[in-house]
Structures are given as C-alpha cells and as structure tokens.
Amino acid sequence: MTAPARHLTIIGAGLAGALLGILLRRRGWDVDLYEKRGDPRVQGYGGGRSINLALAERGRHALRAADADDAVMHHAIMMRGRMVHVGDAEPVLQRYGRDDSEVIWSVHRGDLNIVLLDLAEAAGARLHFDAGLDAVNFDSKRAVFRDPRDGSTHEVRFDALVGADGAGSALRGAMHRVRDLGERSDFLDHGYKELEIPPTADGGFRIEPNALHIWPRGHYMCIALPNDEKTFTVTLFLPHHAGADGGPAFDQLVDVDAARAFFARDFPSALALIPEFDRDWAANPVGQLATLYLDRWHLDGRAVLLGDAAHAMVPFHGQGMNCAFEDCVALARQLDAHDDLTTAFAAFEAERKPDAAAIQRMALDNYLEMRDRVDDADYLLQRALELALQARHPGRFVPHYAMVTFMRIPYSLAMTRTDIQRGILERATAGHATLDTLDWPAIDAEVHALLTPLEDVP
Ligand code: FAD
Structure with missing residues (x-):
C-alpha cells in the first residue's frame, strides 16, 4: 500500500541518505535531501575517507529494494576471502564461504x-x-543550512527531519540540545591511514584482485581492497600512542622516513607495491575510529537518526554501511506501517537498536581476529571445525561470518548464536592439533543440544 504523500527532509546525501531518498520516493513520500558537500557528479567525489567498502548481502538486499543493485554491481569487484600475507611465504586465501555464492564485494564509495x-x-x-x-x-x-563555500545561510521549514549525516551528525547535536539522547562515544586507541597500490604498467592489478588482502601483525595490520580502476586502497590500522610493550604507533612515526622504515621492517611486501608511499603518507591524515552509543534515536515525530549518525561503529566487520542500508529499509517499512510519525520512529528505534548494538560489539571483536588470530594455529583449527560442522549440521551450525555477511537474520540473533558456537569450538578443540582426534559424537550431541535450526529472513 502506498502511503499518502507526506514530506520528509533528509539531512546528509551520503550512502544512507541517498538510498533512503529512493525508497521513500517509491512509496510516494515528498523528499528533500540536504548535503553539506558539493555535488560529486559535478566536481568529483570528495568523500575523503575509506575509498572503498565491502558490500555484503544485507546491503545488497537493501539496494535490490531500491532497484539499485544492478547499477551498483556494475562497479563491484568480488572478494572471495582473506588473502593472508605472513613473512616471506606465498599469501594464502582463506575463503569467506563455501563457494562463489558466498562472497563480498568491493565498491568505490564515490561510485x-x-x-x-x-x-x-x-x-x-x-x-x-x-x-x-x-x-x-x-x-x-525551521532548519538553517549553511553554504560552506561562502558561509551564507538560508532557512527551510520542515515537517520532520531524518538524520543521515554520519558519525559527526549535526542533527544529533541539535536534537540533544532539546532532549538528552544519552550519547557516549568510545574512541578506539587505534587509528587508520590510507595508501594506494596503483595498476601495473600495462594497466592490470598488481596482486590477486578477488580477495581482501590482510597483513596481520598482532597489535596492528594492513588491509587492501581492490578498486575497479585496477588499484587497491591499503589501510594501515595502528595504535595512536606507543604502549608499554614499545610496539609501533602513529606518534612514533614522526616523519615519512620513519614511516617508510617501519613499513620496510614490518610490511616489506606491501611497501614494494606502493611506489608513491611518501606522497600518500604525507597527504593522507590519520583517521579516528569510534563506537557511538545513544539511548534514544528520535525526538517524538520531529526527528530520527539512522546509519552512522545513530550508531557509528569500528569498520572491522565491514558492516557499517550494510547496517545503515538495513536501517533505511526498516525505517521505510515502519513508515508504511504507521500513519503517525512518532509511532513509526519509535518502532524503528525499537527494531534496530538491539541489532546495531550487536554489530557494534561484533565489529570490535573482529578487530582482534583480523590483526592477531588469522594466522594462529588454534584459530585455523577452530575455523576448520566450523566448516566441518556446517557440513555435518546444515542450517543448524552456520559459521559466524556467514550469519553476519551472507544472511539477513537479525545481528542480535547472529551474535547470540556466535557466542554459543564459539564455546562449542573452543571446548571441542582444546588440547587438539588436528580434527582427526576430536570426539565427534560428543560434538554433534552438543550442537543438537545448544542450537536450533536457523532460517534466514525470506
Ligand atoms: P556517511 O556515509 O558518513 O554520510 C553522511 C553524509 O552526510 C555525508 O555525505 C556528509 O557529507 C553529510 N553531512 C555531514 N554533516 C552534514 C550536515 N551538517 N548537513 C548536511 N550533510 C551533512 N562499512 C561497510 O559496510 N563496509 C566496509 O568495508 C566499511 N569500511 C570502512 C572503512 C573505514 C576506514 C571506515 C571509517 C568506515 C567503513 N565502513 C564500512 C563504514 C561506513 O563508511 C559507514 O558506516 C557508512 O558510510 C555510513 O553511511 P551514512 O550514510 O550513515 O554516513
């Protein structure tokens, strides 16, 4: 059923704001989108951070709902798994799923x-x-908008505002002045810096394109995602400040020479792929990473927040955008279901808040896994058991990564089942070096006792 024409003013025409605009227009809403930056179609994309993003099933489902999936997938590059670079050894692909039906996609934020x-x-x-x-x-x-080019302002009347203006949301700040939203930000003591692997001289990719490359180094790591112009965006994640262990940190890399020496020692194979290292290091700032928690996402029927404006998270599960896209579908559905905006916004918040909290926690957990565990023998044995149990108990034991990335079950359910499954994996593999010596009847019995069959959202 199409709702009667009503008007919403969306703040921020980034990823979530633009998608929500499409979804609402298709439902007959009158929509204005206000964006602080210039039009990227005219002046090029000035997004300035995380040049490419991993798109997964939740995000693709939302794009399909907006008939946007085909146009987006035209720019996307398949990533089958993690290509792990350790020492001088040939990098090894750890598949994310069972086959090419279970993959993620690298897309350029600007495209x-x-x-x-x-x-x-x-x-x-x-x-x-x-x-x-x-x-x-x-x-x-009434809302006041400022043109950042000349500082001029103009005032606009609104019926209700939707905040899709990202982690530093100005709308959130304005709402907070009227009602305490219970805001808390936990800054990670690690930051990030982006570098670029260019194409080869004959215009090809320098390393395997269909993978997310990781150079895990314990307390820090580099990753690289492919772009469709045959480049890779490399991101270094590193502590801001040196700790008691004296490990490397951004504050020790006082100039380009120090940074280059650090890469030559810890990431020589990556450094060899980045010919403009000095330029990139000097030009690209160190980004901050934080998790944003709010007790309230809406101000009765006058304003509501979604995406990073409501629940920014650290990027280690590659789900911030995917979650923001799910928010858009959920808000559009609640607006369909309720004529009254206060009720719709409250229902949206009640539906999405537990799931946002779950993926925020899982994203923090995944940092440890990526930087420290992917080359660890215990982890690899547990991962092998996870895949074996998936084959022995299809639909009942579904690996953590698959629940988050290839399915659309609520994040909160994925988190609960992940915790149960992690216990099974840890108990079953304790004291073992191979799958051959495991007590399979006991493990199968535990799987049946603790896990019910799982069905995805249709
Ligand atoms: P944004 O994309 O931040 O968009 C907000 C928009 O609002 C912007 O266009 C901004 O210019 C505009 N704006 C800001 N202030 C105002 C204002 N006052 N008035 C009007 N407009 C305003 N997510 C994934 O799913 N996969 C990944 O692989 C991934 N990798 C990431 C890597 C890094 C290093 C980082 C930092 C994040 C990553 N994310 C990833 C998270 C993802 O970038 C965010 O979750 C996503 O961009 C959120 O979308 P959004 O529309 O809510 O906010």
Whole structure:
C-alpha cells in the first residue's frame, strides 16, 4: 500500500541518505535531501575517507529494494576471502564461504554514492548540495543550512527531519540540545591511514584482485581492497600512542622516513607495491575510529537518526554501511506501517537498536581476529571445525561470518548464536592439533543440544 504523500527532509546525501531518498520516493513520500558537500557528479567525489567498502548481502538486499543493485554491481569487484600475507611465504586465501555464492564485494564509495544520487533524483527527490545543517528550531520546525563555500545561510521549514549525516551528525547535536539522547562515544586507541597500490604498467592489478588482502601483525595490520580502476586502497590500522610493550604507533612515526622504515621492517611486501608511499603518507591524515552509543534515536515525530549518525561503529566487520542500508529499509517499512510519525520512529528505534548494538560489539571483536588470530594455529583449527560442522549440521551450525555477511537474520540473533558456537569450538578443540582426534559424537550431541535450526529472513 502506498502511503499518502507526506514530506520528509533528509539531512546528509551520503550512502544512507541517498538510498533512503529512493525508497521513500517509491512509496510516494515528498523528499528533500540536504548535503553539506558539493555535488560529486559535478566536481568529483570528495568523500575523503575509506575509498572503498565491502558490500555484503544485507546491503545488497537493501539496494535490490531500491532497484539499485544492478547499477551498483556494475562497479563491484568480488572478494572471495582473506588473502593472508605472513613473512616471506606465498599469501594464502582463506575463503569467506563455501563457494562463489558466498562472497563480498568491493565498491568505490564515490561510485556508489553517485549511483544512488542519480536514482534518488530520477525518483523525484529534490537534492540540495553545499547545504550543511547548521541549526534547528524544533518548535517552529525551521532548519538553517549553511553554504560552506561562502558561509551564507538560508532557512527551510520542515515537517520532520531524518538524520543521515554520519558519525559527526549535526542533527544529533541539535536534537540533544532539546532532549538528552544519552550519547557516549568510545574512541578506539587505534587509528587508520590510507595508501594506494596503483595498476601495473600495462594497466592490470598488481596482486590477486578477488580477495581482501590482510597483513596481520598482532597489535596492528594492513588491509587492501581492490578498486575497479585496477588499484587497491591499503589501510594501515595502528595504535595512536606507543604502549608499554614499545610496539609501533602513529606518534612514533614522526616523519615519512620513519614511516617508510617501519613499513620496510614490518610490511616489506606491501611497501614494494606502493611506489608513491611518501606522497600518500604525507597527504593522507590519520583517521579516528569510534563506537557511538545513544539511548534514544528520535525526538517524538520531529526527528530520527539512522546509519552512522545513530550508531557509528569500528569498520572491522565491514558492516557499517550494510547496517545503515538495513536501517533505511526498516525505517521505510515502519513508515508504511504507521500513519503517525512518532509511532513509526519509535518502532524503528525499537527494531534496530538491539541489532546495531550487536554489530557494534561484533565489529570490535573482529578487530582482534583480523590483526592477531588469522594466522594462529588454534584459530585455523577452530575455523576448520566450523566448516566441518556446517557440513555435518546444515542450517543448524552456520559459521559466524556467514550469519553476519551472507544472511539477513537479525545481528542480535547472529551474535547470540556466535557466542554459543564459539564455546562449542573452543571446548571441542582444546588440547587438539588436528580434527582427526576430536570426539565427534560428543560434538554433534552438543550442537543438537545448544542450537536450533536457523532460517534466514525470506
Ligand atoms: P556517511 O556515509 O558518513 O554520510 C553522511 C553524509 O552526510 C555525508 O555525505 C556528509 O557529507 C553529510 N553531512 C555531514 N554533516 C552534514 C550536515 N551538517 N548537513 C548536511 N550533510 C551533512 N562499512 C561497510 O559496510 N563496509 C566496509 O568495508 C566499511 N569500511 C570502512 C572503512 C573505514 C576506514 C571506515 C571509517 C568506515 C567503513 N565502513 C564500512 C563504514 C561506513 O563508511 C559507514 O558506516 C557508512 O558510510 C555510513 O553511511 P551514512 O550514510 O550513515 O554516513
């Protein structure tokens, strides 16, 4: 059923804002989208961080709901698994799933944003660029937007605001001045810096394109994701400050020479792939990583937050955008189901908050796994058992990564089952070096006792 024409003003035409614009227009909503930056279709994408992103099933499902999947997948590169680089050994592919039906996709943030903006505009959303939300009067329902180019402002009347303006949300700040949202940010003591692997002289990829490359080094790591112009974006994750163990940290890498020496020692195979290391190191800032927790996501029927504005997370599960896209589908569904905005926003918050909290925790857990465990013998044995149990108990024992990445069951359910499964894996492999010596009847019995069959969301 199509809702009667009603009006929403979306703040932020990034990934979630643009997708929500399409979904709402298709349901008959009148939509205005306000974006602080200029139009990336005119002046190139100035996103400035995490140039490419891993897109998984949750995100693709949301794109399908907006008829955007085909256009986006045109730019996407398949990643079958993690290609782990340790020492001088040939890198090894650890598959994410059973076969090429269980993979993730690398997409360029700018390409993705542009595809979604084009579709939002074609669907009838009005796009306003160079318009950063500056102030809101929730009583008179007026919002002030500032043009960052010349500082000029203009005032707009709204019915309700949707905050898709990212982790530093200006709308969240304005809502908080009216009602305490219970905001708390936990900053990770690690930051990130991006570097680039260019194409080969004859225009090909320098390393295996269909993988997410990882150079795990215990307390820190590099990763690299492919781009469709045959480059890779490399991201170094490293502590900001040196700890008691004297391990490397950004504050020790005082200049390009120190950074280069660090890479020559710890990431020589990656350094050899980055000819413009000095330029990239000097040009790209160190990014901060944080988890944002809010007690409340909406101000009655006047404003609601989604995506990073409501629940920014660390990027180690590659789910921030995927989760934001799921939010868009959920909000559109709740707006369909309830005529009253207060009820719709409250229902959206009640539905999504436990799931956002779950993926926030799993994203923090995954950092340890990526930087420290992927080359560890215990981990590899547990991973082998996980796959064996998946084959022995199809639909009942579903690996953690598959539940989060290839399915759309609620994140909170994936987290609960992950905790149970991790216990089974740890108990079963304790004291063993191979799968051959395991007590299979006891393990099978435990799987049956602790796990019910799992069905995905249709
Ligand atoms: P954003 O993408 O941040 O968009 C917000 C938009 O609002 C921007 O266009 C901004 O210009 C605009 N804006 C800001 N302030 C205002 C204002 N005052 N007025 C108007 N407009 C405003 N997620 C994944 O799913 N997979 C990954 O592989 C992945 N990798 C990541 C790697 C890194 C290093 C980082 C930092 C994040 C990663 N993420 C990943 C997370 C992902 O980037 C975010 O979750 C996603 O961008 C959230 O989308 P959003 O639309 O909520 O916010």
